[in-house]
Amino acid sequence: MEHKAVYYTAEEILKRGKNDIPSELQSGMSLVYSSPATLAYNSPGAEGFGVKRAGLSVPESVMLIVAPGCCGRNTSLISSMPEEMSEPDLVTGRHLNKIPDAVREVLEFLRDNRRKIPKAVMICITCVDALLGTDMDRVCRKAEDALAEGEFKGVKVRPCYMYALTREGRRPPMVHVRQTIYSLLEPMQKDAHSVNIIGGFAPLENTELIEYLKLAGIRNIRQISTCRTYEEFLQMASANFNIVIDPEVRAAAEDMNKNLNIPYIELTRVYSTDKISSQYKAFASVTGIDIVDSEEKAEADEAIARLKKAYPDLVFNIGECTNANAFELALSLTRMGFKVDEIYAALAPENFVYVKNLALLSPDTKIYCNMEPTMLYYRISQSKAHVTVGKDAKFYCPDIPNVAWNQDTRPFGYQGVRDLMNKVFEALKEAKA
């Protein structure tokens, strides 16, 4: 038996076409290999901002996990209170009847331990309830109604669906949890000088976008992660418009448009300075604000030039466990004049366009899928890279300098390009030293 990880070159994929993407590169077509990268992707609640951390991003909230013990096992680093489901619970569904009492007991426990009474209790449920067809909205309403009188009056109870089974469905868990979070907002008077940036659970990094908005007279730029209190979070309902920075929040943005009359505009994170520039132009035209980006663009281009000058023949390997679309990043780096030897990422049809363009510039770039079982046999000796980007890329190539680039805070725009280039520069300099 040949011990070899399956890959396809960009050229091979281009030849096959968008409708014939190899099954080995697609999600859901085979058993899933447990690389550290896929562990984050694999489980909607396992790592990074999965459902659990996402649900808890609502200020002054706590989470009650109603699930078999195994689903709550990885919660040791976040604040949550699991209610363990037993086999009779599973058969009878009686765990659902216990939820209102469990919510009250959690609140009493916090009160008795002199902790702050939360403004919202998020109920996290898992695959079992997906299969049982539990109407958790109704259960949460019941739990909320049970708190309507007395000391816990006004505490909201909302469901968070950690349904790994629906990952490729119409409403995957990370789409649903964003809808749940923003469903807590209630209509209020609009403020023409307020804007929300939605999609992330940690703030944007020090990006120029914030400065552009401030220069345009926007006084209140809100992100859920920068809201210190629940009251402050509720003020997000006063926004004039939403800026969507992650496609997974699109459904929530639609809801907010419908229920709160807040329109939205979507901005994509890309690593091509020309694309960033044209995106800002379009954004300025739609919103009617002035954006002068020449300085920031020049800074980003300078950072690219500095790296290029120091390492003219630099070869990258890129993973998907990173603050970038691995295929878009690979294409952008190639257009900058660098080389990309390997990409580790599942190839969804919407990313074919990047591979198509990549194939024209770098036909030999190899594309592996993190999820594919033969990744067990990936051998670093195959790689020609000088540097890797992504936590998963580090796993495959432990001896090559790495920029993990998977921080919670989100790089964006020219700042993202500039900082990534500088990080790569520093990583290579450090390795050389």
Added chain:
Amino acid sequence: MKGLRKALTPFAPDQSGASGVLYSMGALTVIIDAGGCTGNVCGFDEPRWHDTRSAVFSAGLRDMDAILGRDELLASKIKLAAERIDTSFVAVVGTPVPATIGTDYKALKKLIGSRINIPVIAVPTNGMKLYNEGEKEAYKALIDEFAAEDPSDSKEQIVLGMTPLTYGKDHIDISLDDIRNIRGAGKLIAASSSGIDACMYLGREFEIVSPVYRNSIPEGIKGRTLVCHDEVVGKTLRDAGVDCDIATFFKLHDMVKQDGDKKITEEDEFIEMVRKGGYDTVAADICLKELVPDYDGSWVDLKCFAISGRT
């Protein structure tokens, strides 16, 4: 409320226990889940994962796979992987998803077995039991499939139940050959609750002892002590002269249990034992101390990976 944990997080579940036993055996292990359970096993409950690669895969089930019971699709995925991965057998490990849809493991084993030319075992875990139960089920499935009645080879001794979930970095792996020849081993040692169950299943005499604590009483244990860990750890310390009661969140066999020992399930039961027991020392994972902040005796941190995830 029964089952509501307010301070502790859930302990390692049965599927993690089963996977831990299989990890060193060269199996192609398939956890029948949507991805989250495998994420927990490899990303949290398997300290060996980042050092040694093992063929642990998620079935990658989606809602319609579960609702329609697409076992054929699962068998096809396993066949494809088995053709590309060097492995001596396939092990399927249950989770809450197959438990909910009532998967027939015997039939699934047969179905997969009809597609590939290597042995298949099925471990009927459900994610609602604790890791020791999963270890037990894995040992039973391995023994049923592989343990020879008259083995050609024999080892002086084989230690069962010394897995990372109980012993962290002090674990001792056993191989598939150990299982094949287990009936011929000179001596069997049960190093944890699952080890006792496995030895009992084999129907042979065995010694109950923790090789880690046999000749090593942790520093700081003095006076009347409450040991909260696996039952065998408690028994070994008792046999070594520690004046102790055993509390365990896992299994407590009659052959270990003495007056004062208790199998506990809820946080409150542990709190009550500590508060009312009058112990000079509590020897337990330090994460349990949060339950009894007012306890003023001495505390010896007896790490238990299955409880805290600390090696």
